[in-house]
Amino acid sequence: MSERDKSAPPVRIAMLGAGTVGSSVAKLLARHQHDLAHRVGAGFELVAVGVKDINKPRVGIAQSLLTQDLESVALSGADILIEVMGGIEPARSLILSAMEAGASVVTANKALMAEDGAALYAAAERFDVDLYFEAAVAGAIPLIRPLRESLAGDRVTKVMGIVNGTTNFMLTKMDEEGANYAEVFDQANALGYLESDPSLDVDGIDAAAKAAILAELAFHTRVTLADVYCEGIGNVTKADIAAARDMGFVIKLLAIAELVGTQEKEDGIVVRVHPAMIPLHHPLANVRGSFNAVFVQAEAAGEMMFYGRGAGGDPTASAVLGDVVAAARHRVLGGRGPGESTYLGLEVLDIGRAHTRYYVNLDVQDRPGVLAQIAHAFASHGVSIQVVRQEGQGSEAGLIVRTHSGSEAALKATVDQLESMDEVRKVVGVMRVEGED
Amino acid sequence: MSERDKSAPPVRIAMLGAGTVGSSVAKLLARHQHDLAHRVGAGFELVAVGVKDINKPRVGIAQSLLTQDLESVALSGADILIEVMGGIEPARSLILSAMEAGASVVTANKALMAEDGAALYAAAERFDVDLYFEAAVAGAIPLIRPLRESLAGDRVTKVMGIVNGTTNFMLTKMDEEGANYAEVFDQANALGYLESDPSLDVDGIDAAAKAAILAELAFHTRVTLADVYCEGIGNVTKADIAAARDMGFVIKLLAIAELVGTQEKEDGIVVRVHPAMIPLHHPLANVRGSFNAVFVQAEAAGEMMFYGRGAGGDPTASAVLGDVVAAARHRVLGGRGPGESTYLGLEVLDIGRAHTRYYVNLDVQDRPGVLAQIAHAFASHGVSIQVVRQEGQGSEAGLIVRTHSGSEAALKATVDQLESMDEVRKVVGVMRVEGED
Numbered sequence: 035m036s037e038r039d040k041s042a043p044p045v046r047i048a049m050l051g052a053g054t055v056g057s058s059v060a061k062l063l064a065r066h067q068h069d070l071a072h073r074v075g076a077g078f079e080l081v082a083v084g085v086k087d088i089n090k091p092r093v094g095i096a097q098s099l100l101t102q103d104l105e106s107v108a109l110s111g112a113d114i115l116i117e118v119m120g121g122i123e124p125a126r127s128l129i130l131s132a133m134e135a136g137a138s139v140v141t142a143n144k145a146l147m148a149e150d151g152a153a154l155y156a157a158a159e160r161f162d163v164d165l166y167f168e169a170a171v172a173g174a175i176p177l178i179r180p181l182r183e184s185l186a187g188d189r190v191t192k193v194m195g196i197v198n199g200t201t202n203f204m205l206t207k208m209d210e211e212g213a214n215y216a217e218v219f220d221q222a223n224a225l226g227y228l229e230s231d232p233s234l235d236v237d238g239i240d241a242a243a244k245a246a247i248l249a250e251l252a253f254h255t256r257v258t259l260a261d262v263y264c265e266g267i268g269n270v271t272k273a274d275i276a277a278a279r280d281m282g283f284v285i286k287l288l289a290i291a292e293l294v295g296t297q298e299k300e301d302g303i304v305v306r307v308h309p310a311m312i313p314l315h316h317p318l319a320n321v322r323g324s325f326n327a328v329f330v331q332a333e334a335a336g337e338m339m340f341y342g343r344g345a346g347g348d349p350t351a352s353a354v355l356g357d358v359v360a361a362a363r364h365r366v367l368g369g370r371g372p373g374e375s376t377y378l379g380l381e382v383l384d385i386g387r388a389h390t391r392y393y394v395n396l397d398v399q400d401r402p403g404v405l406a407q408i409a410h411a412f413a414s415h416g417v418s419i420q421v422v423r424q425e426g427q428g429s430e431a432g433l434i435v436r437t438h439s440g441s442e443a444a445l446k447a448t449v450d451q452l453e454s455m456d457e458v459r460k461v462v463g464v465m466r467v468e469g470e471d
Numbered sequence: 472m473s474e475r476d477k478s479a480p481p482v483r484i485a486m487l488g489a490g491t492v493g494s495s496v497a498k499l500l501a502r503h504q505h506d507l508a509h510r511v512g513a514g515f516e517l518v519a520v521g522v523k524d525i526n527k528p529r530v531g532i533a534q535s536l537l538t539q540d541l542e543s544v545a546l547s548g549a550d551i552l553i554e555v556m557g558g559i560e561p562a563r564s565l566i567l568s569a570m571e572a573g574a575s576v577v578t579a580n581k582a583l584m585a586e587d588g589a590a591l592y593a594a595a596e597r598f599d600v601d602l603y604f605e606a607a608v609a610g611a612i613p614l615i616r617p618l619r620e621s622l623a624g625d626r627v628t629k630v631m632g633i634v635n636g637t638t639n640f641m642l643t644k645m646d647e648e649g650a651n652y653a654e655v656f657d658q659a660n661a662l663g664y665l666e667s668d669p670s671l672d673v674d675g676i677d678a679a680a681k682a683a684i685l686a687e688l689a690f691h692t693r694v695t696l697a698d699v700y701c702e703g704i705g706n707v708t709k710a711d712i713a714a715a716r717d718m719g720f721v722i723k724l725l726a727i728a729e730l731v732g733t734q735e736k737e738d739g740i741v742v743r744v745h746p747a748m749i750p751l752h753h754p755l756a757n758v759r760g761s762f763n764a765v766f767v768q769a770e771a772a773g774e775m776m777f778y779g780r781g782a783g784g785d786p787t788a789s790a791v792l793g794d795v796v797a798a799a800r801h802r803v804l805g806g807r808g809p810g811e812s813t814y815l816g817l818e819v820l821d822i823g824r825a826h827t828r829y830y831v832n833l834d835v836q837d838r839p840g841v842l843a844q845i846a847h848a849f850a851s852h853g854v855s856i857q858v859v860r861q862e863g864q865g866s867e868a869g870l871i872v873r874t875h876s877g878s879e880a881a882l883k884a885t886v887d888q889l890e891s892m893d894e895v896r897k898v899v900g901v902m903r904v905e906g907e908d
Contacts, residue, residue, distance in 0.1 A: 062624060062771055072691070072814045073623050168621060174772035176613070176621030184605060184613035186510050187499060187792020254509070317778055320757050327776075334499055335611035335779065335789035339764075341754055342775035352772035355624020360809075369806010372797075377509045 042076035045362040048112035048137070050084045050104060050128060051119030052092050055142060055169070058351030059116060060095045066355070074362045082110045084119070084128075108132040113365045114358055117141040118169075118350075122149055129154065133161045138361040140354055142169035148243035148259045151250055155374040164364055164371040166357035171244045172197055172326040174349030175342035176356070181251045181330070182372045188332040190252040192292040194468065195328030196321050197244040199344040200227040200235040201267050201287045203324045205275075205309075209284055210322075214272045227324065237266035238307040241289045248328070249291035249305045254378035257291075257305055263385035265308035274463050277395060277434065281421075283311040284319045288468060293380075294387050302381030304388040311393055312469035319469075329469075386443035391420070391470065393436050394449060395463035400431035404457045408433065411455065415448040416440065436467060479513035482799040485549035485574070487521045487541060487565060488556030489529050492579060492606070495788030496553060497532045503792070511799045519547045521556070521565075545569040550802045551795055554578040555606075555787075559586055566591065570598045575798040577791055579606035585680035585696045588687055592811040601801055601808040603794035608681045609634055609763040611786030612779035613793070618688045618767070619809045625769040627689040629729040631905065632765030633758050634681040636781040637664040637672040638704050638724045640761045642712075642746075646721055647759075651709050664761065674703035675744040678726045685765070686728035686742045691815035694728075694742055700822040702745035711900050714832060714871065718858075720748040721756045725905060730817075731824050739818030741825040748830055749906035756906075766906075823880035828857070828907065830873050831886060832900035837868035841894045845870065848892065852885040853877065873904060 047063070049056055063070070063078055071077045083099045084107035085092070092100065101107060108115060108128040115132040117139060119125055125146050129139050139158070141147070147154070147170045158165035168178045172195065181190070196202050204218040213221075219236070222228050227235075234240045242262040249257040267287050278285050288310045295301035312319050317339045321327040326344030331337055343349035364370055398404050405422065412419050418438040425432040437445065452458050484500070486493055500507070500515055508514045520536045521544035522529070529537065538544060545552060545565040552569040554576060556562055562583050566576050576595070578584070584591070584607045595602035605615045609632065618627070633639050641655040650658075656673070659665050664672075671677045679699040686694040704724050715722050725747045732738035749756050754776045758764040763781030768774055780786035801807055835841050842859065849856050855875040862869040874882065889895050 058771070066624060066626065069626070069691075069815075070624065072812065073809075174769075175775060176617035176777075179616060179621050180613035183797055184616050184793040185789065186796035187503060187507065188789040189503065189506070254506075315757070317757060320752070320754060332611075332789060334495070334785040334792075336783075336786050338612060338777075338779035340613075340775075340777060343773040346773075348771040349773050352622065352625040352769060355771075356621040359623035360620055363809065364806055367807050369801055370804050372510075372800065375509065378506075 042366055044077040044079040045074065045114060045365050046079050046081045046112040047114050047116060047358065048082045048107045048110045049080065049116040049118065050107055050125070051117065052083050052085045052095055053118070054347035055118045055350045055354065056083070057093055057095070058347035059118065059354050062351050062355050064094065070359065073359055075366045076362070078362070081112055082107045104128055105131065109135050111135065112137050114138050114140060114361050116354060116358065117143055118354065120145065122146055126150060130157055133157050133163050136161065136163065138164035138364065140166045140357040140361060142167070142350055142354055144170040144243045144247060148246040151247060152256050152376050159373050162370065164361040166361060166371060168357050169350045169353035171247050172328055173342070173344040173346065174352050175326060175328070175340050175344065177328055177340045178251065180340065181248070182374065185332055185335060188334045190330060190332045192331040193248045193252050193328060194288055194290045194318070195248070195326065196286050196318060197289045197326055197328065197344065198235055198241040198287060199324035199326055202321065203227060205267060205270065205285055205287065206322045208270070208272065208275050209279065212272060215268065215270060236268055238264045238287060241287060241307045245289035245291055245305050245307055248289070249303060250376065251374065252291060253293070253303050253380055254376055255303060255380040255382065256376040257382055261305055261382040263306040267309050270309050271463070274465060277463070278311045281436070282314050283467070284314055285309050285311055285465070286318060290468070294383055294389065300380060301387070302383040304383050304385060306385055306388060308466060310466040310468040316469040386441065386446070388442040389439050390442055390445070391437050391439050391467035392445045393434070393465045393467050394452065394461065396433040396435070396452065396458050397460040397462050398431050398433050399457050399459060400428050405433070407455065407457050408452065411451050412437065412448055415444045417444050417448050479803055481514040481516040482511065482551060482802050483516050483518045483549040484551050484553060484795065485519045485544045485547045486517065486553040486555065487544055487562070488554065489520050489522050489532055490555070491784035492555045492787045492791065493520070494530055494532070495784035496555065496791050499788050499792050501531065507796060510796055512803045513799070515799070518549055519544045541565055542568065546572050548572065549574050551575050551577060551798050553791060553795065554580055555791065557582065559583055563587060567594055570594050570600050573598065573600065575601035575801065577603045577794040577798060579604070579787055579791055581607040581680045581684060585683040588684060589693050589813050596810050599807065601798040603798060603808060605794050606787045606790035608684050609765055610779070610781040610783065611789050612763060612765070612777050612781065614765050614777045615688065617777065618685070619811065622769055622772060625771045627767060627769045629768040630685045630689050630765060631725055631727045631755070632763065633723050633755060634726045634763055634765065634781065635672055635678040635724060636761035636763055639758065640664060642704060642707065642722055642724065643759045645707070645709065645712050646716065649709060652705065652707060673705055675701045675724060678724060678744045682726035682728055682742050682744055685726070686740060687813065688811065689728060690730070690740050690817055691813055692740060692817040692819065693813040694819055698742055698819040700743040704746050707746050711902060714900070715748045718873070719751050720904070721751055722746055722748055722902070723755060727905065731820055731826065737817060738824070739820040741820050741822060743822055743825060745903060747903040747905040753906040823878065823883070825879040826876050827879055827882070828874050828876050828904035829882045829886070830871070830902045830904050831889065831898065833870040833872070833889065833895050834897040834899050835868050835870050836894050836896060837865050842870070844892065844894045845889065848888050849874065849885055852881045854881050854885050
């Protein structure tokens with residue numbers, strides 16, 4: 035930066051929200067002032083912070099900057115608006131107002147990006163400002179930037195990630211300690227890991243929002259939360275986890291977005307969130323506790339994984355600040371960050387079109403010919419069996435089947451038929467298997 | 472891109488080198504033309520390709536573009552010069568000429584970036600062009616961009632990676648198949664994995680070049696290959712690997728760059744490459760075969776890991792094209808990518824200042840009091856013992872010691888003293904231990 039004008043006027047920052055993340059952002063902005071000035075070529079000035087309750091004490095933010103008039107923050111004339119208040123409205127309107135007033139926007143708002151990302155991309159384009167949202171998915175992990183920029187010359191074929199730390203914490207506890215779902219739910223609750231509406235975590239809704247954002251970026255196709263097939267972890271039992279471990283697998287809540295079709299021509303994409311078994315040697319299998327990781331497959335680059343902290347004030351603030359630096363550099367040096375568009379416009383297909391493998395745990399009659407009947411049921415739907423294991427005898431007779439890859443529709447139809455068969459006393463468990471070639 | 476002028480003139484690309492990587496770049500440029508135009512707002516045109524031998528057949532590159540006059544390629548007036556020829560000269564001079572002529576540069580040249588990165592950063596700044604080099608470290612893995620951009624608002628404290636696929640392939644084979652060093656060397660050779668000068672791989676020189684590049688970026692400090700402490704894998708034995716596995720560790724060739732000092736004020740950085748034991752539960756432990764991965768620790772973001780293919784034509788070309796898209800966007804929309812400077816100018820300290828743990832395998836006299844004498848040797852250098860295990864008896868008596876964290880200098884002095892003690896028949900093995908808290 036030797037020849038850059040160090041006396042450039044400071045970049046003016048306004049912020050909406052001053053909770054855990056906002057406070058960390060303010061702290062890091064202050065702590066790294068000197069470094070940031072070097073990296074940007076100008077200093078930073080925090081000019082306004084919009085909060086719901088001006089009387090709540092805030093650490094590290096001058097009282098004089100606080101206001102409850104959020105609209106005035108959006109229209110403060112700042113170069114960059116940081117939005118860490120969350121929720122759809124008024125966040126969306128405020129962001130759009132700020133963009134129209136010429137501010138670049140850095141947001142950590144996954145709900146908003148999942149619902150209306152495409153509209154925000156279009157607004158950023160129209161008003162010629164930056165829109166960055168690294169913190170909206172997988173917290174501190176640089177993931178959005180690699181997807182938008184590093185892989186811009188490649189063709190992404192699949193994104194598969196552990197993007198909800200709370201459920202990963204719960205599943206890890208069940209796996210490591212043999213705890214059951216109710217116990218780990220209580221632990222997560224006691225530790226304050228659960229959202230105030232726990233359904234957002236355990237029913238997979240938070241993960242589905244992130245899946246929509248990742249799918250939209252990876253496939254340049256409009257994807258919203260409503261497009262994402264979603265199953266939570268509420269039905270995962272101790273027995274499922276033990277069975278997985280016996281076979282050399284571990285159960286994770288996965289967010290998956292992938293191309294479906296031939297290599298030459300895709301038919302569309304499927305975006306889904308559900309628990310799945312993955313082999314212990316898979317890079318995602320070792321992602322424990324509240325960590326997040328996202329596995330990306332691209333045609334030329336091959337397999338990649340990005341791992342790190344998915345939540346927390348400081349990690350999220352680190353991602354926000356990385357975006358702020360990028361947007362600030364454009365203010366000082368000109369230019370604009372990557373735009374996004376949904377130009378590919380692929381069809382978002384039904385979960386039935388996904389290709390996966392099934393694990394099926396059956397309670398069966400113990401009599402000759404049962405295995406043949408069951409094998410026939412799989413074959414009649416074109417589903418090929420990879421492994422069968424018989425367990426127990428008599429009234430305890432069990433059969434565990436792992437299939438080769440097939441369409442979700444065929445696998446589902448097979449299970450429906452199994453449920454109707456006399457030979458099958460009960461379908462004890464069904465789970466998708468991912469991460470095997 | 473709805474409102475962008477689709478009729479913008481194409482971005483003109485020149486390329487130096489058309490080997491494995493160059494051919495892949497040309498192929499991907501052609502294959503993704505339509506997508507790239509959408510992502511950039513203009514098409515691409517390959518205008519010149521400089522090669523050593525114009526008569527060698529090249530797939531997918533028109534003969535009319537080829538020339539042996541490399542200077543003419545650098546001065547072709549292209550918007551972007553892709554340099555994938557490798558080596559220090561003439562690559563450096565050609566890059567500098569191209570920059571002076573106004574071209575942005577995308578390079579995969581690790582040797583050059585490690586030797587003279589700072590001069591290239593300065594030239595890019597002076598001529599107001601982009602310099603991108605994602606492909607120079609860890610091939611396809613988006614790593615440089617996260618370090619330069621995503622973490623720009625954070626403070627990196629440590630970078631630790633597996634950045635040489637060939638040695639990781641060799642160590643993985645030794646671990647999984649119980650092979651010895653000579654056997655896996657021959658296998659790697661037969662598979663064509665080794666550089667034409669194998670020393671670049673097995674002596675850690677390739678990894679050290681990458682460590683220098685990563686250290687320079689992470690700590691904004693001039694670091695060249697000569698600053699990197701470097702030990703290769705030639706002394707790693709089957710016995711070391713078996714001992715590691717017994718203790719729940721695996722041996723990897725690590726490239727490490729880290730801050731040394733207190734949390735408030737660093738004394739400098741140490742940059743080193745050597746084999747080390749890491750615990751099996753560490754995210755790097757599962758990085759097998761020719762894969763690469765880099766673990767990054769930052770103050771706010773916490774621990775992160777980036778995993779993927781470290782070499783190969785298509786993976787490297789994917790990284791090159793991501794950079795080309797970024798540079799091309801700046802041509803179309805204005806602006807410039809992140810600059811780099813070595814403004815922090817930290818001291819690059821001697822390896823003796825590193826903090827690590829040691830594993831020490833001793834062949835000792837089997838008589839009362841030996842353990843006490845040895846424990847005293849460690850204590851006298853202020854090195855704290857974490858685990859001791861006695862093995863065998865009589866002439867086979869062995870002692871395995873794992874220490875707590877200490878300075879490399881103290882650990883080294885301890886081992887020197889052990890070697891001089893009567894009680895110690897032989898220091899059978901010494902290895903650093905990383906990745907434990």
